[in-house]
Amino acid sequence: MPWRRQLRLIVLLLLGVLFAPPLAAQAVAQLPFKNRSDEARYQRLTVQPRCLVCQNENLADSKAEPSRDLRHQVFAQLQAGNSDTQIKQYMVDRYSDFVLYDPPVKRGTWLLWFGPLLVLGAGAGVVIHTGRKRACAGTPVAPQAEEQW
Known part of the structure; x- marks a missing residue:
């Protein structure tokens, strides 16, 4: 009757799994x-x-x-x-x-509070500067017909 022994072992394992978490809490x-x-x-x-x-x-x-x-x-x-x-x-x-979680605004925490605004402002400045530089360069003009070589 080894199958009864296996069945008992399975039941004991299932009971252990069922009742172990509350004991471990x-x-x-x-x-x-x-x-x-x-x-x-x-x-x-x-x-x-x-x-x-x-x-x-x-x-x-x-x-x-x-x-x-x-x-x-x-x-x-x-x-x-x-x-x-x-x-x-x-x-x-x-x-x-x-x-x-919310440190006070004081000399040691200025960068923490205002650093993101400075980075955002610097990024906006780079975008504006690059846009103006491209606008000033203009579009290249096609060569005239008589300028061909």
Whole structure:
């Protein structure tokens, strides 16, 4: 009766495939907030900054270790009674303006904010200059009949 043994093995494999994903899912630790307003502030403060490792993820969605550490820092500062501005300033002081999705317009970020406009203006200048140069050159004139050689 080897076919019964194979059938049992197939059933066990199917059950393993069926029940393995929930067992492998990582449980997210719930943070002990004092009240709902602190939880809402935490959500708002972790959605705004970017992940330091993943370029297009925010702190709340990132699974990277540095983001997890920074989320715990945000939670600790909330528990300490720091304001939203103080917490954001802590992140900027530690990780620079890179941590913000919308860095402030200041001397160090001018190129970031106005660089695309400068490149666009330079491209438009090249197109206009090339167009004028071609217009001034004119169209070549066909030789006259008596000018033939």
